[in-house]
Amino acid sequence: MKKHILVVPGDGIGAEVTAVGKQVLEVIAQKFGHEFTYDEALIGHVAIEATGSPLPEETLTKMKSADAVLFGAVGHPKYDNDPSAKVRPEQGLLQMRKELGLYANLRPIKLFDELLEASSIKPEILRGADILFFRELTGDVYFGKRERLEEGNTAYDTMIYSKYEVERIVRKAFEAARTRSKRLCSVDKANVLESSRLWREVVQAIAPEYPDVTVEHQFIDAAAMLLIKDPKRFDVVVTGNLFGDILTDEASQIAGSMGMLASASVGDSTGVYEPIHGSAHDITGKGVANPLASVLSVALLLEISFGLKAEAEAVISAVDAVLKGGYRTRDIADADTPADKVLGTNQMGEQVLAQLA
Ligand code: NAI
Ligand code: MG
Numbered sequence: 001m002k003k004h005i006l007v008v009p010g011d012g013i014g015a016e017v018t019a020v021g022k023q024v025l026e027v028i029a030q031k032f033g034h035e036f037t038y039d040e041a042l043i044g045h046v047a048i049e050a051t052g053s054p055l056p057e058e059t060l061t062k063m064k065s066a067d068a069v070l071f072g073a074v075g076h077p078k079y080d081n082d083p084s085a086k087v088r089p090e091q092g093l094l095q096m097r098k099e100l101g102l103y104a105n106l107r108p109i110k111l112f113d114e115l116l117e118a119s120s121i122k123p124e125i126l127r128g129a130d131i132l133f134f135r136e137l138t139g140d141v142y143f144g145k146r147e148r149l150e151e152g153n154t155a156y157d158t159m160i161y162s163k164y165e166v167e168r169i170v171r172k173a174f175e176a177a178r179t180r181s182k183r184l185c186s187v188d189k190a191n192v193l194e195s196s197r198l199w200r201e202v203v204q205a206i207a208p209e210y211p212d213v214t215v216e217h218q219f220i221d222a223a224a225m226l227l228i229k230d231p232k233r234f235d236v237v238v239t240g241n242l243f244g245d246i247l248t249d250e251a252s253q254i255a256g257s258m259g260m261l262a263s264a265s266v267g268d269s270t271g272v273y274e275p276i277h278g279s280a281h282d283i284t285g286k287g288v289a290n291p292l293a294s295v296l297s298v299a300l301l302l303e304i305s306f307g308l309k310a311e312a313e314a315v316i317s318a319v320d321a322v323l324k325g326g327y328r329t330r331d332i333a334d335a336d337t338p339a340d341k342v343l344g345t346n347q348m349g350e351q352v353l354a355q356l357a
Pocket of ligand 2: 151246249276
């Protein structure tokens with residue numbers, strides 16, 4: 001199969017982990033006889049430094065013409081501590097999602113058995129947890145009108161959804177529920193928020209089209225509690241942009257670490273595949289970032305954008321084998337991990353490549 005992949009490392013550990021993801025693509029291409037070509041582009045802080053824009057026109061053009069995008073992360077401490085900065089790395093991320101119509105963000109939360117002990121949640125609560133989140137990605141408070149009033153002393157954001165935006169993500173979630181355990185949980189705050197009441201109405205209106213899927217509604221606050229209390233009760237979860245952002249960071253603890261969670265952003269055009277974590281300034285440049293979220297993003301890319309299921313499974317099996325071998329990055333190691341099994345980013349990458357080859 002011939003495919004063109006755009007690699008967009010971005011900032012901080014984004015660059016460190018994406019380099020490993022790309023190596024995995026190269027080995028997969030070789031092993032399975034595919035012809036993948038690559039290009040690179042800038043986004044975020046590195047793009048602002050080079051061009052003044054967090055999403056240069058050239059990057060967007062390359063994204064639109066690629067068959068898939070392997071993405072890292074954006075962010076720099078400079079902006080986190082300066083709320084007045086007008087040009088910001090995350091504007092590049094949001095604009096990319098909007099321009100590419102990436103309205104559905106799939107975040108599979110699956111715990112590798114070997115990491116049962118790495119989580120701060122009890123193993124008996126965790127064992128068997130397997131959740132697929134559908135986070136809406138191009139609406140909500142992230143894209144609503146925001147403003148400062150009263151000489152900066154008052155501020156507002158707007159949580160806004162239109163029916164068609166809810167319909168398209170909810171349908172995707174129902175379709176996925178059909179292929180899994182046929183249970184869908186929709187998360188909102190319909191007891192308080194008008195946009196959530198619209199959300200719930202849409203889910204209720206679509207549900208009869210999927211009579212084989214059991215639907216439940218949870219409020220975001222209760223869902224956050226249940227996710228930790230009994231993660232196994234969830235299978236497919238669909239929710240808005242803000243609630244999905246928060247719930248999936250929480251859910252990363254089910255998988256052991258932020259460094260283990262991959263995501264796929266799909267919609268009207270090119271799919272974008274990225275770890276759910278950010279640029280992690282606290283560990284940037286130290287060579288300790290866990291690259292497995294990027295490696296698992298590659299598996300999603302192969303399966304979802306290219307339909308290469310066996311290749312995706314080979315990647316996941318390689319990760320599983322490395323973990324079974326006892327190898328850990330710092331974030332998933334515990335007191336019992338022998339020092340010689342605690343690996344840096346590149347060493348962990350080498351283990352995965354060795355398993356694949
Ligand atoms: P973060 O996700 O970058 O890091 C949160 C914590 O998890 C940190 O302690 C970090 O060291 C750890 N962590 C994250 N990924 C890891 C990995 N692969 N291996 C080991 N440990 C890992 O979130 P934070 O610290 O809130 O934000 C840092 C910057 O990233 C900010 O500028 C923020 O705006 C940006 N950000 C970007 C995102 C994106 O590009 N999609 C998403 C979230 C934040
Ligand atoms: Mg987040």
